[in-house]
Amino acid sequence: MLIGEKRLVGEIQYKPMIEFIHVCKDYGDVHALKNVNIKIAAGEFICLVGPSGAGKSTLVRLLIREEKPSSGKIFVAKRNVVRLKAKELPFYRRRIGTVFQDYKLLPQKTVQENIAFALEVCAIDEQEIKKRVNKIMKLIGLSNKADVYPQTLSGGEKQRVAIARALVHSPKVLIADEPTGNLDPVNAWEIIELLKKINKVGTLVILATHNKTIVDKLRQRVVLLKGGRVISDQRIGKYIM
Numbered sequence: 001m002l003i004g005e006k007r008l009v010g011e012i013q014y015k016p017m018i019e020f021i022h023v024c025k026d027y028g029d030v031h032a033l034k035n036v037n038i039k040i041a042a043g044e045f046i047c048l049v050g051p052s053g054a055g056k057s058t059l060v061r062l063l064i065r066e067e068k069p070s071s072g073k074i075f076v077a078k079r080n081v082v083r084l085k086a087k088e089l090p091f092y093r094r095r096i097g098t099v100f101q102d103y104k105l106l107p108q109k110t111v112q113e114n115i116a117f118a119l120e121v122c123a124i125d126e127q128e129i130k131k132r133v134n135k136i137m138k139l140i141g142l143s144n145k146a147d148v149y150p151q152t153l154s155g156g157e158k159q160r161v162a163i164a165r166a167l168v169h170s171p172k173v174l175i176a177d178e179p180t181g182n183l184d185p186v187n188a189w190e191i192i193e194l195l196k197k198i199n200k201v202g203t204l205v206i207l208a209t210h211n212k213t214i215v216d217k218l219r220q221r222v223v224l225l226k227g228g229r230v231i232s233d234q235r236i237g238k239y240i241m
Helices: 056-063 086-094 111-120 126-140 155-167 185-200 212-218
Strands: 016-027 030-041 045-049 071-076 096-100 173-177 204-209 221-226 229-234
Touching: 016 056, 030 056, 030 204, 030 229, 045 056, 045 185, 045 212, 056 071, 056 173, 056 204, 086 096, 096 155, 111 126, 111 155, 126 155, 126 185, 155 173, 155 185, 173 185, 185 204, 185 212, 204 212
Parallel strands: 045 204, 045 221, 096 173, 173 204
Antiparallel strands: 016 030, 016 071, 221 229
16 A cells, blocks of 8 residues: 555554646647656655656656646645646745756855845845754755855765755755766765655655665655656665666
8 A cells, every 4th residue: 555545444544745636747749647646645755766758857847836737636735736826836836845956056156145045035034044044054064165156066065055955944845856866876875865864854855866776775665657657656665677
């Protein structure tokens, strides 16, 4: 039985925080997602795997509402995010932290300023910004790099800053889309250890990756996509090619 599904009387019932219900996404004649059904409970660590073109990035874009599905429903905290209005999207996206392979840091801003920028655009009090940024920088282990610029950082350090920026709003969900794709094995595993640490404090982590070594070592829930379909969903699994 999958995490998030209702169980028999007397067993624990998992209440899904995220639900994809019969979700399809078409780009013209290309069917990127085909009748996807996934339930994810709060606090899970889920590996979303599959070859290039499987539909992982499409699923992520739908979840953060960069795009809408062609059909189906997507619920986050019991709300159908497909129906969100444009003015509601900024608030919704602050509840979901997102980290990408290419970091997306602002080169003209220091590490501290990159992290703080996500709060400044929301007009949050300066003292509160300082408090949150300092806390997050300790979490990622870069307090000593507060005043340096991204171009002086290693790839692993840049990804840590990107993760910090994603966490500064204290989201309940963190999506990491190929976060180790540009990193060597040592730095890649350091990022995975950081994601595990974040998960342990209660944040739901969705890791989209094609890195079999990382997935097999993690021993977490694994959802395999191929050709836009969910092929398997293992509660504690490995990356089955």
